Amino acid sequence: MTNDVLIIVGDAVETVDTLYPYYRLQEDGFRPVVAAPEQRNYQMVMHEVRPGWTITREWEGYTIHADVAFKDVVPESYAGIFFSGGRAPEYIRYDEDLLRITRHFFAADKPICCVCHGVEIPAYADCVRGRRMATVAKCRFDLEVCGGIYVDAPCVVDRNLVSGRTFHDHGRYVGKWIELLCEARKNRLALTESLANSA
Secondary structure, three states: OOOEEEEEOOOOEEHHHHHHHHHHHHHOOOEEEEEEOOOOEEEEEEEEOOOOOOOOEEEEEEEEEOOEEHHHOOHHHOOEEEEOOEOHHHHHOOOHHHHHHHHHHHHOOOOEEEEHHHHHHHHHOOOOOOOEEOOOHHHHHHHHHOOOEEOOOOOEEEOOEEEEOOHHHHHHHHHHHHHHHHHHHHHHHHHHHHHHHHO
16 A cells, blocks of 8 residues: 545535645655546635625635546555545535445545535445534534534544544644554554565
8 A cells, every 4th residue: 555645526626625635645745646537627616604694605716636537546555535625525426436435445444534515425425324523514414314423523533534624623633634644654564564574
């Protein structure tokens, strides 16, 4: 297994949700690999509830290039996965290859991270039953109707699954996910060294 970590995106994925973990991974020696329905550029957006508004407003953000299409992802080759937020998850969650990828990470107990609307993907993949998760309040129904347990907190750790509510929580939960990735990497290296010494 490599130091490659998947970041799941689609058109209208949230800019800050996506870019913060993208660069944090690099700081700790991991390689973020952006995966999407197709290998092309995707338009990110910025979400904010402005004063006087009760719902989220949306502006265009940066674009991001997908390194790999969902259909070409071999999930066994990746150390972890990040489900970004924005509007993208409600559209891409029906992709059969994305569901295949998602189920692998839950079944293999690899480090998983999720923010905001990102919860809609593992929820639809039937991977959240009995799992405690944070998400934006308006996605509480998506989580609970699929058997998950909603927690209104900036960081929720449920074994290999780390989650936050919105990008405002990045400083509280992303670091916990990175710690899990580093611990898993250390264990892999120790196992490899042990096997080499016993050969």
